Amino acid sequence: MSDGTTSALEPLLTLLAYSLSKLESTFYKVPGSAVVARYVKSSHQNDPGRTILELILVVFAIRTLLQSRTRGDKQGKNFISFSEKEIDELVDEWAPDSLAQPLSEWEQRDIASVPIIAGPNGPKPKLLATGKTVTNLASFNFSGLAGNEHLKERAIETLRKYGLGSCGPPGFYGTIDVHLNLERDIAEFLGTESSILYSQGFSTISSVIPAFCKRGDIIVADRSVNFAIQKGIHISRSTVRWFDHNDLKSLEDVLISVEKDRKKRRGPLTRRFIVTEGIFERDGEMVDLPKLIELKYKYKYRLILDESISFGSVGRTGRGLTELYNVPASQIDMLVGSVANGLCSAGGFCAGSTIVTEHQRINGTAFVFSASMPALLATSASEAISYLRNTPSVLVTLQENIRAIRAVLEKTEGITLLGHRASPIIHFSLRNASQTLSVMPPTYDFDAEERILQDIVDDALANGVFITRGKHLRRQETIDSRPTIRIAVTAALTKKDVEKAAGVVKASVARVLGKRR
């Protein structure tokens, strides 16, 4: 019996012995391995417990290093020791600033001038203050999904099955099947392997960037990217190189210089990312995607593209820039979009390969630490995608409306129309000496210009057209760009309506600027 087992085990044992000897020989081929082996052997011989102890020590050392927290400054050379009495006096003496400053007059006006909508928002909402119906060219309702009855029905069905809130983060029973369905719908719609859903559009990209970009990585970003991207870059602690706004020549120069730097320093290969927007939220410019992808492949960068504005608004069925330029979406490593803007629901997504999305399920802070989005908003977004698939005509209408508005505004005196002609958001600024939306000098009087623009917005509203200034948090943004007025075009209005509305805007511009002269 025992003989039988031994003979059965024999080939196995030979194999084991053979592989062990092979292992040993490969180990000894590694330079310096003999020293290590000798050390381990001798220490193990003298005291077998020591090997374990040392192993534990190494682990602990690593752990302590990883856990280093901000230490107190007590040991620092700047520390001054005080007696208890002195500290008490200092405490009594200390007078903090108030937590918040009252708003300035201009800020008060700014906040008071935001119209509040009574009832549903849509192409022609009613204002709470005046009770008047206005033409809405301020809200993001590109494909006219706001108030869509199918979406509402679907949402009510979902409400009756799922309730409203998800009551948990995705990791802890907050992943509802409708989220997975929407994730798959988005991936299928765009043609990527998979996608991941965040519960707020704004927080999406500022979480996606730090999930991948760490200290030491290189980010090459457009100088005028939106605020969410800036925050993401800030949090990531990566090395940032900026290129001129929507200038791919400048991008290529930066890429070349980064490569040169790396060769000079002979640093290790780090992750490199190009971060930019499809349609820029700030001015409606559109990036030349095929060229961008060419550069990304040429210089071996990964591309993080923010399509918050372009998803659901450009392309034949609203798939965004990839559809417009007929580029496979799989060539964009991380395609970030907004469900809130494009599909009139809430939240945002990041589409890409499965590796990219699965990584975020553990490392995307806004995904991991926040409750998942309400089920009914997910199903209505799924419904919105199938609406876009089946009704390409809305995007034709949208483009017609964009052309109609641009045609009117192009002929308007005193303003400069910005952005790409297909962009659903149209920015215009006052026509001054400097035409471009470049970095403004710090001495530039933003307030004065913003006031004029606000006058135009108010005047347009009084005449029944709701538009808004392109608002930014000055001094929190990395660059302060030229103040603009922003028009968000919608397919829900007829061409006649938008032409009339653009006429009103034109008249308001003329009136306000006329008064100034």
Added chain:
Amino acid sequence: MPSPMALNPSSPSPSIFKKKKSLGQLPSMATAASYLSAVHEADARARSHDISPTSTPALSLSSSVTSSSEDTVLHDIDDNRTGLAYPSNPPTSEQVFTTVHTEFGHCANESYRCVSQHNRDKPVSEHEIEEPPYYILITTYISYLILIVFGHIRDFFGKRFAKQYFTHLMPYAGYAPLNSDFDSFYTRRLKRRMDDCFSYPVTGVAGRTILVYDRYSEDCNYTQIYPGTKSRALNISSYNYLGFAQARGGCADAVEESIKRYGLSTCGTRLEGGSSELHTVAEALVARFVGMEDSLLSSMGFATNSTLIPALVGKGCLVISDEFNHASIRVGVRQSGAHVRMFKHNDMNNFESLLREVISQGQPKTHRPWKKILVIVEGLYSMEGTLVDLPKIIELKKKYKFYLFVDEAHSIGALGPHGRGVTDYFNIPPRSVDVLMGTFTKSFGAAGGYVAGDKVLIDSIRVHGQSGTYAEAVSPPVLTQIVASMTSIMGVAPPPLPAKTTLSLSPSSSVSTLKSSEDDVHPGMAPASAVPSWISLPPSLADGSEARMRIRRLAFNSRYLHAGLKKLGFITYGHPFSPIVPLLIFNPGKMATFARMMRGRPTPIVVVVVAYPATPLVTSRVRFCVSAAHTKEDIDTILNACDEVGDILDLKHGHGERWPLEEITRRSVELVNAF
């Protein structure tokens, strides 16, 4: 010889039809159009119901069959196999329950109630941290050591001999790996082993019970296989403290009405064309609820902290933060550019000495005084279940003149006799805190968060906070859920003049034990004018009696679970009134086993297990989140399950007196009141 294509040009399409037909088992189709529409329908069905990415046609077919019958929770598919669908004691004729038992359990016994209120004679913490025996600590460290060593060995050989599994961790074609293997080591080698305990896909309402999709893995959790079946499990994991996660009832009715009236989105940011009157209503109500002058809503709980803290502090300011503060606070503070110091969790001595140090030293290097100091604490800590020592902090605040920010993400609604959070629990005027922040995800069954404070502050955040300018506004259905649930907690005060109409609206309002509301009394009722007229809540919600019952049921359930687990001999953390009950497991291997065993019971229970890095390395734990929706019998079920599983896994290391399970369930009321 002609090519096969040329042989019969019309043949390809019919043959494809035939093939497909036999595959999909479709009835014969007269025309291609009717076939296409049938395919489209089948596709749509599959799209809306199956969830597994690797679904086969057979799978989606089976799930679409069940779909028709589960459209409403009232006609539930499951029989009572798990014992969760119906109450164990059938209700008598005079007991009328308006809730669905699977969403919100029926419990008529008035003795299973308790009032969440601080007893001034007791210390704030009311609990002590028990230490496990040394062998547990040692085996835990050894477990991690084994995991780490084996993980590295597997990595070492895997990278050489099984390269296809490591492509995303190795440089290829001039690209650096997307995630370095050092960063992802923990995820791949430790978390992957118990991935089956996380991210369970669920369906339906996350109420008292929850439907989870069954799944299993044949390749060590690299992929999960979904056979398409679902099972109902007792849900002790969702943040559904007051049980407002409901697909039926007054709140859901109000939400439905709001969808019809307001649609699903306000299409924009608050400052750029997305402000609705509903925002104004909700903000006024939230301010009144928490007892502040004004409030501001944000569409995501995480973003409330991460985007609004930068509006409060900046360069030259200091943030003092509890070491266990939530990730969102850390992100917000880092974005603000303020200097950060941390103090030991809830350690007031450490906190005070830190205060003395930072005020006397001033800013690093320059020694200039700080512009301002903001102390950020949480009301109820989500991983520990501990309560902040608010009375002491308020006392220190008077002396040291710092500003206080309390994150009530978990405590709002769940604590205090009126559900107004920690300030209510300790009976401290809310305005002695500078900023109150909270979320709607947890107690209110909605989504998003708020900050509340005085008007100057909130206006400043409105203008300077990031969310107003850049983030989408809260959507109308969510706002309605907030308004409806919050109103039902406050109760609607009858308007003073037309007394007759209000009487007919809420006949039982005279029963209300709350003080009648003058304008600034906190916590008072909501004046009828603060609630949109189209929201008509049923009488039990409108007079606040049901919500009061919910708050007291939650307090009972929390205390009972805490006390029961202690008496069974487990080590638990946290305050007895905390609806978060962490049970310490320590060993990483036991953690996964615990979750699997709880799920595999005749009455399945889904639990949340958390380990490093969310907790310190050794103190892995299971975190129960008690809800008002649970009945006393549900807590019994959980105690019973923990008792059995705890014996098998050797988890009972508490030092206190132990009772047998029967005694605990029998003397539950006594236990809750004495504990």
